[in-house]
Amino acid sequence: MKIRKNCRICNSKLEKIISFKKISLVGNFFKRKGDNKKFPISLNFCKKCKHVQIAEIIDPRTLFSNYLWQTSVSKTNISIFNELINTYKKRFSKKTKVLEIACNDGSFLKFLQKKFGCFLIGIDPAKNIYKKRQGVYFINNFFNYLIGKKIYKKFGKFNLIFARNVLAHVTDPNEIFKGARELLSDDGVFIIEVPHLLPILKNLQYDNIFHEHQGFHSLKSIADLCKENGLSVSNVKIINSQGGSIRCEIKKEKNKINSKIKKFLVYERKNKLFNSRFLISFKNKILSHNKILFNFLINLKRKNKKISIYGASGKGQALMQFCGIDQSLIDKVYDKSSLKNGKFTPGTNIKINLPNKINKKNVDYLLLLSWNIKSEVLKQEKYFLKKGGKFIIPFPEPKIIK
Numbered sequence: 001m002k003i004r005k006n007c008r009i010c011n012s013k014l015e016k017i018i019s020f021k022k023i024s025l026v027g028n029f030f031k032r033k034g035d036n037k038k039f040p041i042s043l044n045f046c047k048k049c050k051h052v053q054i055a056e057i058i059d060p061r062t063l064f065s066n067y068l069w070q071t072s073v074s075k076t077n078i079s080i081f082n083e084l085i086n087t088y089k090k091r092f093s094k095k096t097k098v099l100e101i102a103c104n105d106g107s108f109l110k111f112l113q114k115k116f117g118c119f120l121i122g123i124d125p126a127k128n129i130y131k132k133r134q135g136v137y138f139i140n141n142f143f144n145y146l147i148g149k150k151i152y153k154k155f156g157k158f159n160l161i162f163a164r165n166v167l168a169h170v171t172d173p174n175e176i177f178k179g180a181r182e183l184l185s186d187d188g189v190f191i192i193e194v195p196h197l198l199p200i201l202k203n204l205q206y207d208n209i210f211h212e213h214q215g216f217h218s219l220k221s222i223a224d225l226c227k228e229n230g231l232s233v234s235n236v237k238i239i240n241s242q243g244g245s246i247r248c249e250i251k252k253e254k255n256k257i258n259s260k261i262k263k264f265l266v267y268e269r270k271n272k273l274f275n276s277r278f279l280i281s282f283k284n285k286i287l288s289h290n291k292i293l294f295n296f297l298i299n300l301k302r303k304n305k306k307i308s309i310y311g312a313s314g315k316g317q318a319l320m321q322f323c324g325i326d327q328s329l330i331d332k333v334y335d336k337s338s339l340k341n342g343k344f345t346p347g348t349n350i351k352i353n354l355p356n357k358i359n360k361k362n363v364d365y366l367l368l369l370s371w372n373i374k375s376e377v378l379k380q381e382k383y384f385l386k387k388g389g390k391f392i393i394p395f396p397e398p399k400i401i402k
Helices: 060-064 074-089 106-114 146-156 173-183 197-202 217-227 259-270 276-302 314-323 371-380 382-386
Strands: 014-023 039-046 052-054 097-101 119-124 138-140 160-165 184-193 230-241 244-251 305-311 365-368 390-392 399-401
Touching: 014 276, 039 276, 052 259, 060 382, 074 106, 074 146, 097 106, 097 138, 097 173, 106 119, 119 146, 138 197, 146 173, 160 173, 173 184, 184 197, 197 244, 197 276, 217 230, 217 244, 217 259, 217 390, 276 305, 365 371, 371 390
Parallel strands: 097 119, 097 160, 119 138, 160 184, 305 365, 365 390
Antiparallel strands: 014 039, 039 052, 184 244, 230 244, 390 399
């Protein structure tokens, strides 16, 4: 592990705001009760560009080369695909050249191939989850400027480049922007989706803080990255993804900021996103929520209630460790991913089961740690609810859904 002393965007010195307890890597699921090595993690603030980030850097090959999170597992993700395709449908044709950075299992590219027959390339470091798709060229690697140059040399420029839920995961985001600029056609669009810092802070979504997430982005941080790399944000939209995200359209226009972008930047400033005091208050709220959620579960346990968890996501594994939610409180963990089935949760060593084993006889309450796909899960588990089972939503305060 390395410690970052300078900002991942502008290279200025960082100010530490919050030091958390050490946690295990949230993507390390073991076949047996595993190696629970824990690493420090902290939230830091760049005084110059105001970017919020962690300082602890784990080798990305450790984090992402064998990855167990699959885009296609969630129906919510599929609905986002459809919305995204409808938004840009006029830009798609058989002649359109599309690159997806961090394509995961290739499910979004499969949608594009089936509907439009575009020229498609996907790049991702996790070879274990990518499924071969007819008509899709796959590159098993991390994306950066040098890889971008190699892709350009072999395939030329691209009309559309997508980077969805990847920017927060990279150590040096400038490499993504440099590489994208190298590959983008003059009239092309670089489309980024990233969890927005505002709902993370306002809605107390501190389960987003783990080692895979290197930075927490605002429109300002995206605009700063564009400015640094000869690009400009031409449009921004709030989307219902990952608990609240922004989608940014980026073009090859230097230092051009339109009125819509200016208004959104003012909106962020008014909400104190760039104030270190706001982050300090965030720390105090986290400590309070830790106690509230832990005591909420303790009280149910004292009443002899059987509690399990739904969702073995990275967010969930972080929250469990921050709050001290372990086998003394939780009987089982359920998750739809077949790749996680039978494995044990990192740091807490609870066995993961498929949801088809959920039964009101052995579960009174399900703590929903995949809260960002709440509607999907509640619909999926309607029989459990019908039989008297209950869900617990952890944020912003524990809430029971019957």
